[in-house]
Amino acid sequence: MKAQPLVLKIMNVASGLLLAGSLAMVFLYAPLEAVMNHVQKIFYFHISNAWVGMLGFIVAAFAGIMFLVKKDLKWDIVEVAAVEISLVFFLIAIVTGSIWARPSWGTWWTWDARLTTAAILEMVYLAYMLLRQGIEDPDRRARFGAVYTLIGGISVPITFVSIRLWQTIHPAIIGTESASAQGGFAMAPAMLQTMFFCLFAFSVIFATLLWHRVRLGRLAQQVELQKLEAMQ
């Protein structure tokens, strides 16, 4: 395996700096929200984690389709890398959401459409990891993984719609009139800037992690191949 390419090294440093930068913006630059005070600050990282989590699952579904079409194992490596990273980010989004919900709604959890769908999404990809663990043949593992990401990627939006038919209380931050009634808030320009900076920072962190994980996946593939050669 070759050493890390220069771009990746730059991204490593950039990820660290951007994370520090977003922390500074959240705590020093963004103004305090009038009603919720410091509690609202968790929102910036909550939304960034949720965004990166979703992004990863979309990347995984895309990689799954590409694998089924091209039959190239490199797409399988991308797929599993994206799912693994997103599982962690999405879990953080769920936990930070709960921490925010406790003072705002008075409860850690409600069975609202977005919350329930988030929990089910996390379960789908946990099931995906369990499925992969049970298969030794790399080709079959890749095929089944791709099929399952496809099924999961299509069922989750339908789940969201079906649960949405019940009333939802998650605040839709942008462009709803009843937002404040649900615990939402109007965003000052500085808040918006902070939010977009955090989204950007986490996207870069995601790309960096994905790259590292894909490199790791390739190494694992080589190890598997060498094991097979040694056995013959």
Add this chain to the structure above:
Amino acid sequence: MKPRRNSGYFKAILAIAWKDLAAELRSRELLSAMLVFALLVILIFNFALELDPGTRRIATPGILWTTFAFAGTLGLNRSMAIEKDRGCLDGLLLAPVDRSAIYFGKLLSNLVFMLIVETIVLPVYSVLYNLNLFVPGLIGIILLGSFGYVAVGTLLSSMAVQTRTRDVLLPILLFPVVIPVLVAAVKASAGFLEGIAFAEILPWLNILLVYDVVFTAIAFMVYEFVVEE
């Protein structure tokens, strides 16, 4: 040329489904296991929820669909395990038909098994809890819901039997993706049982229909990747 090929495709589907039904008619191992299990689940719910007449009315759709879903995984697992264990699947794969014919054949027999269990569970439940469940709308929902459940279940059970952890894997794979079916079926069943206006049940019916169509189409497209050797 083309009509002949089409009729061969449907013949293959029916032949596979018929093979399952004939085998089941002789052994009865799958249906009896599903039925006893379904009745046990209902029995457990009786104690777990203390089903007095008031609770019954609200809880019945949920209990019915939980029972169907649990008994369903039992049947799906077994029906694919039989194919895998005795090498029947390899034989089926050698047959000169499109792979998706195998999927539709298994789907058909799984659906029949599930409907048989449901036609026995429903009257038993009606008698045990003194509720009239013979509402035409409810029967329609059970048909649509079971179809969606089995459409995804047949595809996923074909995957699950080929893994090391096959006995435990199917429900874990199936339940998170089949939630729309269960949500919509429970809501629509409750609507019909309580005699709510049809316009209010319609959205749930739409979800069931969309789910059934979308997932049958996907399974049709990806099944060859699942049984490839």
